[in-house]
Amino acid sequence: MGRADALKPNRHEGGHSPLPRAELPVDTVSLARYLIGKILVREMAEGVASGRIVETEAYVVGDAAGHAYRGMTPRNRSLFLERGHAYVYLAYGSAYMLNVSSEIAGIGAGVLIRALEPRDGISIMQRNRQIERVRDLARGPGRLATALRVDRRLDGLDLCREGPLWLGRGDHDPGEIGQSARIGIARDADRLLRFYLRSSPFVSGPRSLKE
DNA sequence: AGTGCGATTGACT
DNA sequence: GTCAATCGCACTA
Numbered sequence: 001m002g003r004a005d006a007l008k009p010n011r012h013e014g015g016h017s018p019l020p021r022a023e024l025p026v027d028t029v030s031l032a033r034y035l036i037g038k039i040l041v042r043e044m045a046e047g048v049a050s051g052r053i054v055e056t057e058a059y060v061v062g063d064a065a066g067h068a069y070r071g072m073t074p075r076n077r078s079l080f081l082e083r084g085h086a087y088v089y090l091a092y093g094s095a096y097m098l099n100v101s102s103e104i105a106g107i108g109a110g111v112l113i114r115a116l117e118p119r120d121g122i123s124i125m126q127r128n129r130q131i132e133r134v135r136d137l138a139r140g141p142g143r144l145a146t147a148l149r150v151d152r153r154l155d156g157l158d159l160c161r162e163g164p165l166w167l168g169r170g171d172h173d174p175g176e177i178g179q180s181a182r183i184g185i186a187r188d189a190d191r192l193l194r195f196y197l198r199s200s201p202f203v204s205g206p207r208s209l210k211e
Numbered sequence: 212a213g214t215g216c217g218a219t220t221g222a223c224t
Numbered sequence: 225g226t227c228a229a230t231c232g233c234a235c236t237a
Contacts, residue, residue: 057218065218075233093230095219112218142219184218 019167021084021160028102031083032058032111033195035100037174040116041166042148049124049148051116051138052170055196055203057182059099061109064187068108077156079108084160084167088145088152095142098150100159100167114141114183114194116148117202140204175199 019038025031033056041050059066067076067089078087079101087099087110099110116138118125125137125147138144145151150165159167178198181190183205196203 059218067218070234073234089218090230090232092217092219093232097218099218114218140219182218186217 017168018160018162019084019169021082024083024160026083026104028058028060028109028111029193031100031102032056032193033177035111035113035167036177036195036197037170037172039119039168039170040113040148041168042121042150043164044124044149047121047124049121049128050119050168051144051148052119052174053113053115054117054174054200055113055115055194055205057112057114057195058102058193059110059112060193061103061107063109063191063193065182065185065189066109068110072108076108079110080106081156084158086150086154086157086159086165088150088155090152091142096145096151097141098145098148098154112141113144115139115196115200115202115204116144117200118147135201139202180205 025034035053035056038053039050040053068079072080075089078085081101082105083102085101087101089097091097098113101110103109118134118137122134126132128149129137129147138147154165157165174197176198178196179192180194181192182194
């Protein structure tokens with residue numbers, strides 16, 4: 001990406017202004033579905049990278065698989081922020097996970113962003129991931145975070161405001177949304193709280209979960 | 212203060 | 225398809 005691109009980060013249709021918080025659905029499952037097709041924008045010194053959200057998971061109130069299940073701790077406190085804030089944590093000692101807080105202030109719940117279809121700043125993402133293949137740049141929650149350089153420093157950020165990381169409107173109707181069990185969890189594993197774009201090759205997870 | 216465990220990934224058979 | 229690396233954190237004592 002050249003210098004002109006970095007100077008005009010918001011020229012693309014759809015990504016030009018953050019989603020107003022009032023437009024975000026007030027419950028976690030609705031938000032998880034709503035975020036499919038929306039744009040995630042990362043602004044860095046070297047330029048802007050963005051992608052279309054194609055896969056999410058809901059971690060609802062009272063969910064034994066959710067990090068907020070046993071109450072607020074130093075790690076998970078961002079989950080208790082008003083909907084539309086970032087909760088970022090390190091999983092398995094190596095992969096950062098990006099979540100969007102999803103309820104009113106004081107209630108802990110969130111939506112995990114699991115995969116993106118890369119949009120702008122692809123060369124930046126390729127550098128961050130040390131791979132070329134566009135399909136694999138952000139297919140999976142840890143890969144997504146690496147591609148966009150998301151780490152704990154972004155924890156607690158308001159994603160409904162311009163800044164280093166924010167949510168933008170999608171360009172058009174995303175297409176048919178599928179639903180399945182969540183990936184990689186042991187507790188409350190049967191609930192169908194994963195959402196994904198059926199037509200997208202940028203979705204993670206085994207084929208068997210896709211129906 | 213010690214311990215067990217993941218909302219994963221990449222390397223490998 | 226299988227499997228181990230890796231480390232911050234929550235939990236126990």
